[in-house]
Amino acid sequence: MPVAVKKQLLELLDKNHLNYCDLVSFFQNPDISVQEKERKASNFLKKEIQTVKAEAIEFPSHIDQIRVWLEEGNKTQCLEYQTYLERRKQGGDREYFKCISHAFEFLVKVAPVKKVDGAWLYSLVHYWNDPIFRDLIQIYIEELGLGSKKANHVCVFDDLILNLGLEHFVLDLEDEYYHQPAIQLALAYAPPEFIPEIIGFNLGYEQLPLHLLITNYELRELGIDPHYFNLHITIDNMDNGHADLSIKAFEKIYSKFKDKNTFIEKLKLGFALNDKGLSSKQIIKNLNLEALVLKILKRKALVGNVIHSDKCALNNKSINEWLGTPELVEEFVEVLIDKKWINLGQDPEQSRFWKLISHEEGKMYGVFNSTEKQIIYDWIAGTFFKDSNLPPQRIKLPHKNKDDFMFSFLSNGELEDIQQQISESGNLAVKMNKLLPYLAPHAHHRETGLWCTQRFVDFLFPFLSDKNLSRY
Template sequence: MVDASRVECALPDSIDGLAAWMESSTASVGARYQEYLAERKAGAPRRFFQNRSHALAFLRGVAPTKMVDGAWLYGVLRHWQNPRYADLVRTYIEELGDGRADRNHVLLFRQLLATHGLEHWQDLPDDHYTQGAIQLALAAHTDALLPEVIGFNLGYEQLPLHLPITAYELNELGIDPYYFTLHVTVDNADTGHALRAVQAVQAAMPRVGDPDAFWQRVRNGFRLNELGASTNSVIGGFDIQDEVERIFQRKSVAGHGAHSDYCRVAGRSVNDWLSEPSQIPGFLQALEQSGWIVRNAPPQESRFWRLLDGDHAEMFGVFSTYELQVIQDWLRGDASADGAALVPPSAAPVAPEGTTPLRRPRSFRAQQRLDSARNASAAAAPSPESMLDVDVDALQVQMAQAPDSQTLARLLVAEMAPSRHWMPAGLLATQRFVALAHV
């Protein structure tokens, strides 16, 4: 809170100007997004993502925040019977997708990470964890920090310009933008979370106590949104050379004793090069100088790439799909701005033996329409009750044994915690809570 107090606050000095502030902010974002679209239509390059690797690195970089999406409101849930918090409770329920797997925000983001080989994000710098830690702290101390929770929610639920631009460019690069487009729609200022956030402030303002002091605490909570790594700083901080070096440094821990000594680079064995992560920049430079790596050229021209990809690739499986994408774009240099994605050999068109061709990405929505036409009878997601899950079985027994609605509500709220709501038992609990509380 001390750090937040030093941040300039965009909110008006008085709550009386809050509704007008929201309307002005929404109009400004809409106008600037239309300017962006006009620039792109006129031929301007993507504003955020240099290539596909950049976009995927962004998803990895914001994972600590997205994995606890909505968590700041969890502490309000146990006060669901107080009508003053109805908008906050409803917002949390919608963050959980009303218990639907295809709308639960955390589950959607986890699936997005898994699709692109981005599960390993735990070594990110500390500032990438700040926002997630703030959200969890607010969830754990809601009763003491209610005005700050409401203020944080007010800031988080306003539509920022980066959200529609991110969705647009992810789609353009063939990456599912649904997690982001979902937030564009639910955060709208007409009937969505942005409006509810304003209404929540108005409903919670003291009628008996000191409304001015309460409003100042709301403003402090609003400022918390500005701490730590942000969407814009994560995007702006990407450097593909640094990312390649990080990937190789990570691999060196497991790989420094796994190579034979017959292959030498610049007079040193590969095991020797990999023995210290700090040697990786020099190792990459030596690979380039010795011809193993050819920069600013198709990947297949690099002997090293042919060890990773294609028939009989001796290092197949060492790098994840994300890591291969980064290496591919690094090798291609400026040509990677076309957004070409990796194509698994089994799905690729005919190409020279031992190589994987590149392709310009079809937009995600175009690919989705094509896939839907091919798979018109695709099965719907199973209900939580139908899944083989010991927690679901135990929860069903406990729900049946609950002696009254208050006991049942406490049981359900426990399963709707930030660490659990996205799992089958949490989805089931959310569905039952919606039915119980009529929210």
């Protein structure tokens, strides 16, 4: 079939989903059947792969070179990190996040992809009784924290976002931030013909990147819990972590594959899918606090009247009038700057607007929460604190470690149901097939999913179960 006709056909089949965010919702919807997801995944991946320039993929031409090539890449990243540390030791500035709000913005923008962490390997758990897939399934269940809430990567990231008060910002993101997660979810539901692409994607994704090391370092420095990032440094390593398991899995599966050339061609395409969408590095390069501040103000505008006393007027409009219309927010900010209610690049305490929202006697005190105030504060200050060598104000954030006291009083009976079904079925294959749907990307981080992951680990990886004694 001519390529253009094939492309048109695929587009026709897929026309009911216009953007990546919709695709993510589609794959994460528990009410849509696996068959439908598989069909959509296959069409979407074919379309994505069509846009990859195979000749431009940087990848060793010979199979024997792959391990060495990946190990060399890993060494280079570690060396570059050492150079970064040296620069910092010599008094160099942070290179990713100039202030705490930059880190907030970064965390918000990577959230869609972090919320599906590990998803690209989900389809492989269905081959649990084939030993050749064990290494990759091990990576998947380790991404799921072996069923422990404190170790499940999606739970850890969700907790971080929640503790920092950033969850509303994630809902506001543009579609481009959903491109890479849509790919990872499509791989989660990809039919067996995509196994080489999944292995190739995993090979690329499980390597330790420099940005992870620097992010971990700078978040810690800013007082933000870097646990999620640190977790990946310890388990995505070349020695015995996910990077190593990924190469072992590839070598084993490759040796069994009949058509080796096709396998490698498909593997390379899967590897290249890592570069689709926005990378962490691009996100860091494009951080823009002003855009984030505008979003905060627009959200307040949607809520309507924000202050009771309405006396102060700017350009013949009360603050309530300005903030009552989301379309006026940009102009409102310009007026605030123009009238010197906001003095950019100075100590925020010199700005009338900051006092209005942050001082207890301020007319707008209480309108903005701590996270929003921190973002507005950092935006107003700009480089002021760095230039003047004065310490910036750090707004107190809600405290963590509340998890140990969490308990759900409501139950829809789902967990009890599956617990009963598992205890009643004697056959391992039946048990496993009942557990698998709960290991899906939309389910594994919830109460039932965590319990099912634990049982899956007990049945298939009893040696890993011991690592997790605290669960019992």
